[in-house]
Amino acid sequence: MFSVHNYPILELNNVSFSYERGNNFIYNLNFSAGNGEFIGFLGANGSGKSTILKLASGILKPSHGEIKLWGKSLQNYSNKDRAKLLCYLPQLLDINVPFTVRELVKMGLYPYDIPPLMTIEEAIALVGLQEKSESYITTLSGGERRRVFIAMILVQGAGLLLLDEPLANLDIKYQIELLRLLRELKEKKNISILMALHDINIALHFEKVLLIKDGTMLGMGNPETVLTGNLLSKAFDVNIEIRKHDSGRSYVSYEDTN
């Protein structure tokens, strides 16, 4: 029996996918994400992190295997019903349309005929952008833009967030801010978050990590068991060691082999 916390809200069973016929990019992938889990997908560029998130969100269709959302095949959901349960945030947010912050956040209500509980004002307040609610998205910084889209998916009210490298191109300050915000949301709303990452130091502080290389899973579990020097070296093709500060915090060290 699963506890509510561990109930697998997303399951990928023997999932394979190819962009070109006969050339598998993702191969026989199996994993599940439980309710309220915060999982980091770690791998080198082109390892398949984004593709897995797009498969899990239904943007791409697997060539083999099955993806289940809350125990039901993802393909059997209508677009609107799926959008109420699952939300995907792409990596690139190069949007130059002058929507205001409020207009964008309001789009989170699109899947609904009757609005869900969280109001647009609450969502904007949660990401700390009250004073910029009438500003154009085109005038905001990269970090603020990410927060606008987080507010939008909060209004959308989905219990599962699939975020494709949300920390990419952000200064360290904004990375810390965004991670703190996501952790708070996870605690307060019991939202499950799957996030693609490429920074090993950040992955070291996740509860659960999935390490990917060439579309296959090298390991899944807590960072101490998965993010070993051996597996990381294999995943990134660089000699990597995990060391510990005197404080007990782990950090990554690599060797330039050239």
Added chain:
Amino acid sequence: MSKIKFLFLISVLVITFSVSLFLGPRIINPFELNGTDKEILLMIRLPRVIVATLMGMALGASGAVLQGILRNPLADPYILGISSGSALAATLGLLSGMYMFSNFSIPLTAFIGASIVSILVGLFGWKKGGLWPGRLLLAGIGLSFLFYAILMLIISISANEVTRRALLWIFGDLSIAEWSLIPYGFLFILAGLYICISRAKALNALMLGDDFAHSLGFSVHRERLLLFASVAIMTSASVSLGGTIGFIGLIIPHIVRFLAGADNKKLIPLSALCGGAFLCIADMIGRTIMSPAEIPSGIITAIIGSPYFLYLLRKKDVLST
């Protein structure tokens, strides 16, 4: 935009419509109508003003939708090759002498030409079960060049009368407006407006990108196909009513975006209203200031609109898609 502002815009359209009816080479006093006035009003002015309003509405709304689905600020309804296709079909109709059979024949031929080009662009833009913005744009440009080349070839070797009539079609000519065409134009343009206004939320989502639109619960390819169909219907109907009139479809949506924001729920209806009012005014000026000669409406729309657009570009700090 508040309801008051929206009602204000509707009032502006109504006033523009009314003023266009009574002003022209002959100024008509609505309170003292004689027989000639009545005839001019009912047989010439009214159909012409209705056609200008319908065409302007179709072009304004189509431009807004197309800039959204192609995610390209330079898109206008004619970029999809619809103008060249309809002009070529109309010219072929003129060459074959079809215009002698009925007033319907050339507009109908233009409409069929525009529809065929829309379908061709759609087919070229289709891949892996859906329409792709980049493919649509390139297909439109490619077909446009091809049809214009054929059109120019035909014009260069054809008789003067056919050339003159074909050129009027290419540059737009509201003097060909007449009652018999209006119900069909009205029906098609209203249908196109209904489709695109009812899909405004999907268009907002598509402007953020296909992945966002999917995440927000839209079927990306279905929505894009519906929106493309609405543009094709409206533009084809507009071209068959009075030829191709440039500028409105490109610039009006930008001006409205500057003034009222990018939300397509407001942008599409407002672009339609402003496009309709603007073409009415342009046509009224075009047929009045050098009377009895006429200046094509497309020239007036560009002369009035461009400086205002450039002024807005300097004043506002947002450039939009």
